[in-house]
Amino acid sequence: MKKKSFINDNPVCQIRMQAISDTMGILSGKWKFHILGTLIEGHKLGFMDLLREIDGIGSKMLSKELQDLELNHLVSRTVMNTKPITVEYAVTEYGATLSPLINELTKWGIAYRQSIHGSTSEINKGLKDV
């Protein structure tokens, strides 16, 4: 009996695949989670605040990533009527639904780092020393 050329799997898997692609498509890149995490903590931050808070990011990347997040309605951008014009970035109500996901991401990362320092530091690939 020949193996089916493509086990199309159950619909549950197809939906899972699609959901993972969707989520990762929206949150792809090196900085989106950092920006969202910082905004969740800081509530309202200006462009320069974010630039200072997020270590390593440049203005080009910050600008581009904020535009992406705004397009997907995860972050709001409000131009304030102040003397030197300021812009307030904040997480939207919808963006806040990412909190559980960001928490899981953080929890796992912390546990991973602990599992290394706890063990004979066997696992060390993918971990940047800071």
Next chain:
Amino acid sequence: MKKKSFINDNPVCQIRMQAISDTMGILSGKWKFHILGTLIEGHKLGFMDLLREIDGIGSKMLSKELQDLELNHLVSRTVMNTKPITVEYAVTEYGATLSPLINELTKWGIAYRQSIHGSTSEINKGLKDV
């Protein structure tokens, strides 16, 4: 009063940042979550099984990503003593700790898609029609 050139934030934020970088560093790329998700569902799968199950992946990518996952002890690779040599890939006990994260990712992706179809389809960037 001059603004501090770098608000070094609280240690909690630094740890969060680091944790997010760690997690995303390990799980970066287009396919890792798909491979892990598929292996969690399928328990034990061969190379060709994965190639068939994961729509769109090529053998080069699959091979590379599996090596990465194996290096980080998230997936185990067992060469079986069968007539035509077969290899069994499975999620390790440690890899299984990613389940809550993958579930959150999936849940959010599904909710996102529903939020679009539920609304006047305002949000549509980042969503590929399937």
Next chain:
DNA sequence: GAAAGTACTTTCCATAAGGATACTACCGCT
């Protein structure tokens, strides 16, 4: 002995992602 199945690796290429640096433009202060 040819086909087909296992599990990959290799090469070559195109595009995407991201960083460094510089620049615009506006305002307030001194």
Next chain:
DNA sequence: AGCGGTAGTATCCTTATGGAAAGTACTTTC
């Protein structure tokens, strides 16, 4: 007039990512 702060944009460049196609090597089946 010049400095510093706001919020970005523009340009150039390098590296990372990932896909297509073919090749290797070994075995069983027809």
